[in-house]
Amino acid sequence: MADPEEVVKGLEIIKELKKGPWPSYIGETEKTRYPLKLYAASLYLKRDLWTTGGYVSVPGVPTGILMRVTSRPDIGESANVVRIYLPSGNFVTSKMLRNIADFADKYGVSMVHAITTSEDFEIPGIPKERIRDFVSEFRASGMEVGSTGDAFRNTTTCVGPALCEYALFNAPKLRDDFYDRFNDYAKYPTFPHKMKLKVSGCPLDCARATQKGDIAIVGSWEGAPRIVKEKIENMPKERKEEIARSCPTGAISIRKGQLDIDGGLCIQCMKCIVMSDGALLPGERKKYLLYVGGKLRGKKGPFTAKLVEKFDDPYQAFDLIDKIIEVYIENAARKERLGDMLFRIGMKNFLHLIGKEERAHNVKDLRTNIFIKVTDEEKEKMMKELKKSIGGE
Amino acid sequence: MADPEEVVKGLEIIKELKKGPWPSYIGETEKTRYPLKLYAASLYLKRDLWTTGGYVSVPGVPTGILMRVTSRPDIGESANVVRIYLPSGNFVTSKMLRNIADFADKYGVSMVHAITTSEDFEIPGIPKERIRDFVSEFRASGMEVGSTGDAFRNTTTCVGPALCEYALFNAPKLRDDFYDRFNDYAKYPTFPHKMKLKVSGCPLDCARATQKGDIAIVGSWEGAPRIVKEKIENMPKERKEEIARSCPTGAISIRKGQLDIDGGLCIQCMKCIVMSDGALLPGERKKYLLYVGGKLRGKKGPFTAKLVEKFDDPYQAFDLIDKIIEVYIENAARKERLGDMLFRIGMKNFLHLIGKEERAHNVKDLRTNIFIKVTDEEKEKMMKELKKSIGGE
């Protein structure tokens, strides 16, 4: 049977996408059994030809498997997707890759989605009736599927100390430990909406934790960056001046030809560090920052995450995460991301719910209106603190 | 009859306020017939002893005269206040001062409130029954009372070109002309709430127009500051470098020993100008900025004013002000300041109501969410403009 017009025209369009220096996904796809005609037609018709089948749970995967239904069965078959957890840091072995490729050949369409934006692998194109078999066989091979449903989606971290000298802690290891402790929340869909924990080893935030993390843990420090003596000595004067000028808070000055960094002014922005060719490194009084409420969609659109607490040990964050989960489950509306809940109830209420008091690090700016409610006790406490700090009578 | 305790104790308190190097209003007040005992008692009792009598209109002053009722007639009399318009720029003559002093002696308590924060004079302490006489006699002396009620309150301007080389236009003259054109709106209370126009001759905004103006007109320019050749030549190199470094947008560089200012980057912040000892002055392509919605209280607390339009001539703003008044009267709720109305309906709607399209100068930042509504016509228009600007097919 001849292809319908939209397929013929569509295939013309995608031919164009095989050209050019950037790796072509069309070229790759032609080497698979993915229904390229369906995709081609959708480009020609300018409309998506998949419809959503939701997540359907299968034995052993309570959060479900993602179903994909085609709206044009004449040109492409329905197909489902499994998400595969990678080792922390996304380290993979050739054995693992070949194993996954074998499964994709056997159950899927010989295509691997290597790697999703949330750092899983996916095998697409598994027929519904074969999902069960796939899951049990795949598990037997030593790997696990997941990252679906109203649960903890895959937790991502930067590569951390495995490759990077900036890492203030072992971020990939923290992910391992996270799953030891919190796997139930990843396995069972008990949340109002999805939750994501993202972890970065230092403030450069290669894991984009502060943009995408419902909960984010970011390594940082207190005070000035560490100066690597040997390296700084050989640095030309102009470089030093350039580094000093680049500091946003003016923490860096040059005294007797050497960099002098005022720890009291450093905001740990890393600017000087990345400019220094290794002569400056993150400081030694390590701190671990817990942020909440980042996400890109939800009901109110994208929010960046907001700083909640600074810990001396990243594992201290785990107890607070337990509390945050509890508060989230109790207070969020259905399909309300943590960030939207935060927006609705306000940071103040949120902090109180998780048992924290507001502190200066929780705000980016202070209020400008003075429609303030204060109780008598609060006033008394305020005066006591103030007198203590500025020495009133 | 002996003074009650609160007066005796109160007078002790205010005695303390006669000490110290800052001019003492208590010392001044003792030379008047102002009921100082009432004030003294209020300080001791820690509560205001005046109650509001509102604005009561008298013939010829439809916006009213401010009434002050004492809640302790035993220690202080009720008294009312008239506000007196000053010439633009707050220039006063000794004759005018003496005239006002005479009226304060005759009708008031020999006290002059010289000058209010909105740059009127006030004569306090005029008994209710004498207000009418005061007004007609005062008018006959060539001066006018006003600045009350739901009308244009006093319009204030900086001193402008009368004393200041930065002035981009004759701000005090514009106030004169404003009253020629808009006095009815100042005289009759036809607004939902008070309205204030504030005018500054340059972006330094000595009139605090962008903080306090429901409507603000501020002189500015386009492109680079003007360089005064003679003066710049004698400037030491380090000063030049300091000035270049201080520019927030990096518009200033030093080429061949001379300051080179990129007009395309200048945001008219005046920083370089105030550092230059007269070697730099505001630029020559003058612009006049109209802002709206500033105020300090209203229903939602303080807002800074928002930029609406840039004109080539400050008088072009007058027609837009007419339109803004119309829109304000039609759309604001009772006792709603323009800024609160703006907050409620949104800047977009406001711009549309006054017949303007949104432009980049109307925003400080752009939206981050993409829940955007666009009609087909808008899309077509958008594509046309885009193609024109970036040369699409």
Next chain:
Amino acid sequence: MEGPPRPFTDYMPDILKRNMGRWKGHRMVEPGIMEHLSDSEKIYTVRAASTSNARYSTETIRKFADLADRYFGGYMRFTGAFNPEFFARTLEDARRLKKELEEMGFPVGGWGNHLWNITSCAGYFHCALAATDAPSIAKSLGDAAFKYFNQEELPAKLTLAVSGCPSACGGGFLADISIVGIHTEIPIVTENVKSCDLMGTAMICPVGAIQLKQAEKTIEIRENLCIGCGLCVGACSGIIFKTPEKTDGHAILVGGKASSIPPGTQLGRVVVPFLPNDPPRYELTVKAVMRIIETWKREARKGERLIAWIERIGWERFFEKTGLPFYQQSMDDLDLRSLMLLREGGGK
């Protein structure tokens, strides 16, 4: 002619009329004395501190008139920030003027990197709505910060403002350091409410806390909603604060400024949300303000207004360095990007 006396030029000395728009430069000779130069002429302005809330006896007003007569043909002006400003033809005259003013009790100062002025509203002195007494606070601050008015230099311009209530007539919110009176109780409704425009009163409430009871010709204030803003109290004499002596106080805000110099127009931010009213000298309030000024003086760069310094170092370090405690009331629940947009809008 209705409206202000005009043309304003009728009230200006000839030298200003002649040089209108022709001034070429200015120079602060010393605090409070400014030299203005045009191509061919020169004039000095001398500006004195004003009393709190700019209240003068007619005796003093007449003395100002005399000074204006003796030094400049009867001309003077008042600045937009309260201060009487006199003209002088020579620097000697300016210095003489300064001496005369100081003998009258009006020190000359301000301009440049000094305290320029303290504006304040009427407070208990004349207003019906005050939650704190602005004039006495202004006087206390003036005395404490006096050296910055005409002697010691600061990093940049400093303005202070004191307002008796959130209406901020005295300029609360807008100065580098502002004091604003606040009520902290829920007002009560008295019998007198019957005489008020009930509908108008209900409508005035910013949070819809006032419930109209048409039938009983009264209103009810919903305590859980009321934010104690006091708007209804100002609008209707039948609504009052019951124990202001216990509940009224004032807040300290920092960082307001109007000028375009980065970071542009700014409103003050609440750093001390509540201080009790403690006349005559408000020790704690004055100490907190002085602590802020002195920390800024020590830490800021030359030319850096208070808010510019804070923006550079961040609020966390502002609290660390001043030693002021951080209070939860400083945190606005609307501290979200949308509020920032709102606060900033378009503009400088």
Next chain:
Amino acid sequence: MEGPPRPFTDYMPDILKRNMGRWKGHRMVEPGIMEHLSDSEKIYTVRAASTSNARYSTETIRKFADLADRYFGGYMRFTGAFNPEFFARTLEDARRLKKELEEMGFPVGGWGNHLWNITSCAGYFHCALAATDAPSIAKSLGDAAFKYFNQEELPAKLTLAVSGCPSACGGGFLADISIVGIHTEIPIVTENVKSCDLMGTAMICPVGAIQLKQAEKTIEIRENLCIGCGLCVGACSGIIFKTPEKTDGHAILVGGKASSIPPGTQLGRVVVPFLPNDPPRYELTVKAVMRIIETWKREARKGERLIAWIERIGWERFFEKTGLPFYQQSMDDLDLRSLMLLREGGGK
């Protein structure tokens, strides 16, 4: 063991295990090749561009496995931003690896002041919710901006991201330049709605535009309120967009970034609110993106990320300099509305 395979160290080469936390420095040898130094050892990483949406044939996956075997005992990794990353013991090996990868069609590049990556979601390729096809746009952008990946320098790091709809799986909002698909029509309700969880569907709407009609077992969408966000369409198969081919398109956002380097974490801002879907090559979209990149390249300082440059010069000049028209849709009113609700005590 449930959850991911762990400990992760079991999947790492020995040299990384030995030097974990002991790295002392790194150096970009050339785009895509990074040298890492510890006290005593050295390793090279080589990272290649990925296909759009990181889709590979099993054939290619096996080739990657072969490369990993041949160069580093079977070890490799994938970066958090899509790119396959290989290890090499020497620079010669790294360069050989690079050559092999390029022959396979996977150019090596990124790091430093280059285009690091283009992330993209599935779009029409695999997702049911797409308003635009992310993979084809990503490919078109990659081809157009290719020289910045491994040749010409930019002022700073550049990331691109393409998402098929506002869910932004592909990272819309967060890259220096992001493309995000948008729907611009009000969805319609079909017969199929009966099979949906009606209450759940109504609750999902962020603006309360869905009215539950319990009796008729259906829902109604209030057109004046609906913002066309598509959440209900994703939640219930009985609600559909009728003519997506006419109304769907995508927006361009600029200025997202994650790193702490000033101005810190930022979300993209909408600069072109709507562009039609125009496969295969999306000329207008690509031109607009290239115009932004090239203007930034010409005007920014070294080390200045896109948003840092824009913050320095302001949005008005961003539009002037890029020549892009300013569209009113870039101006946000929605944020203000939700803020209002919030301020006035609006609930869920």
